[in-house]
Amino acid sequence: MHLPDILANLGDNPYFGAGFGLFTLGFAAAALKKGTAVSSQVLRRYMMTTLEIPVSDHSYQWVLQWVARRPDMSCHLSVQTQFQKLHSGKIATGFNFSPSPGAHFLWFGKLPIKVERVREKQMIDQTRHVPYETVTLTTLGRNKHVFEKILLEARENALKSQENMTLILKPVGAEWRQFGNPQRRRPINSVLLGSGQSERILKDVQEFLVSAKWYIDRGIPHRRGYLLYGPPGCGKTSFITALAGELEYSISVLNVGDWTLSDDRLLHLIVSAPPQSIILLEDIDAAFVDRSSMKNDSRFQGMSTVSFSGLLNALDGVVSSDGRIVFMTTNYIERLDKALLRPGRVDVKEYITYASSCQAYEAFKHFYPETSEEYAQNFAENIKLSNSEISMAQIQAHLMLYRFDPESAVKNATHIS
Structure with a gap:
């Protein structure tokens, strides 16, 4: 039997036709999957820009806070409760929000930004002793400068929140970390x-x-x-x-x-x-x-x-x-x-030695700016007559004791201990 006759007979065979059809569909599906993966890889490599920020980087918290404050940010948030002592002595409660783990979408200018926060449950950041995390920013086109603008804006916002404040840092492991509130x-x-x-x-x-x-x-x-x-x-x-x-x-x-x-x-x-x-x-x-x-x-x-x-x-x-x-x-x-x-x-x-009469005079004027010069001079003279080594901390504690009574502060200055 010749080859054309064999192919004609196979074509008339329903089992062969079904098998060949399934093979063709499988091949097409595999080719489509492969093509999609290649296309996706090409798209990410040449038509998208991605920035990954690990939890150990200083800009990590800046970016999280920047994203949380965006008006077009999604409503999936995490919260950190903070307490702050007010001038009145009362304790105020504050809440710092940040994007929860997962994907979030926002606009920066005319460009869409995908923000993805990933938390690795099996990995621990050795410096912070917290689950290892990354924040990944993705946008269209080759727009590295966009991420530079975002980082600068996030840093500026973070510095504004610490304006007129002094940060105290202490070592934790191999890194420096903020200690307490600013x-x-x-x-x-x-x-x-x-x-x-x-x-x-x-x-x-x-x-x-x-x-x-x-x-x-x-x-x-x-x-x-x-x-x-x-x-x-x-x-x-x-x-x-x-x-x-x-x-x-x-x-x-x-x-x-x-x-x-x-x-x-x-x-x-x-x-x-x-x-x-x-x-x-x-x-x-x-x-x-x-x-x-x-x-x-x-x-x-x-x-x-x-x-x-x-x-x-x-x-x-x-x-x-x-x-x-x-x-x-x-x-x-x-x-x-x-x-x-x-x-x-x-x-x-x-x-830096014990307080002099000049320092005592200046401290008194600092506590009671509206009192007369005579009070301040008498206070300084009494400190000098005490014949004891008095630190500025002792003078401050004494003035705090009589903070509403400058006359008593002067009268009892010789008894500072």
Whole structure:
């Protein structure tokens, strides 16, 4: 039998016809699926722009807040409840909304934007100890500049919410994280140090911030270290907080005496401190505490605390960040090693001592601006006659006690303790 006859007979066979039809449909479906996948891949690669933002990136929360505030945002939201203390002393409750996990759609100008928040249930972000998340923004065309505009707008909105506020940052794991709510900026003139001290330190910091080129031209690392030392309660930490507000900086607080802090972690945290941030090492003398007994304590087994050489290396080692400002405080400067106090590690030292009669006078005028000069002078004289070492914290507590009675504040000034 010839081939044409065989094909003719197969064509008349209903089983063959049905099988051939199913094969054809299957082949067509597979080809269509493959073509659709290829077309989708080509579309995503050449006709769409995608931006992925991981939860560990600083802009992650900015973008979530920006999306939640959009009027064309969908109604699928997540909430975070916050509490804030008002001037009256009452606690106000606030709610921060963000897009819930899933896909959301909005318009940015004339372009549609798909926002997809994905939460991985099986993965944990090791720095934040929260489920690993990403936010993906997708738009039509090759429009990378659109995402740059979105990020800048989201950042600007976030900064507006923190306007006139000072952020306090503390280390959690290997990263810096905001600690508590932002604090209202404290006027620098509200912290009363010795004659000319506030102005001298502020001027030095401001000159340092604008002298990057001078440092670079001379091959000097662009960093500055300050040490404020003296008795407790005299305004060291308060001044640093006010200085940060004046410079519009945040404060990154490090406890060198923390038994969970190692040399490597200290170096990493100082190098990775956020820009426009003052690094504050409070009670730096804690780094000189004898920890030899800790080796025999089961609670500290396997932990590596900060060594003196590790501290020195973190302050002026090979790895350093430009424009870094480090403030250290101590109540016991005699406990500090001379190697720590040399220039390059500590460039400026200021002794913040007990209150003088001049400081007492200024504090009284600050509390009672409408009272006569005679009251303020008598208060300062009584402080001088007390013959005791009085800190500014003690004076402030005394004035708070008589905040509505300046006459009694003057009369009882010799009894401050």
